[in-house]
Amino acid sequence: MKILLEGDSGKALCEHCQAVVPTHYVRRDVPFSDGQGMAKDILVGVCTRCDGVVAIPPQSTPAIREARKQQLKSIEARSGGCR
Numbered sequence: 113m114k115i116l117l118e119g120d121s122g123k124a125l126c127e128h129c130q131a132v133v134p135t136h137y138v139r140r141d142v143p144f145s146d147g148q149g150m151a152k153d154i155l156v157g158v159c160t161r162c163d164g165v166v167a168i169p170p171q172s173t174p175a176i177r178e179a180r181k182q183q184l185k186s187i188e189a190r191s192g193g194c195r
């Protein structure tokens with residue numbers, strides 16, 4: 113697996129631009145697929161045209177999963193508060 117670094121570039125299909133666009137890799141906060149919160153400081157590929165996130169490298173998925181887990185834990189802790 114190729115490990116990507118901040119500042120690397122590539123190409124990906126951007127849904128927003130409806131084209132294969134040049135991308136660059138930066139650290140971003142990425143919303144979870146269900147919209148409940150986000151994973152912070154994740155390395156992702158960003159479209160250089162519309163600045164949208166178009167690629168999430170495999171190396172970033174464990175970090176996202178971990179952030180998701182943490183988030184769920186904190187939601188549980190909150191809802192189980194002193195009421």
Ligand SMILES: [Zn+2]
Pocket residue numbers: 126127128129130133159160161162163164
């Ligand atoms: Zn785009």
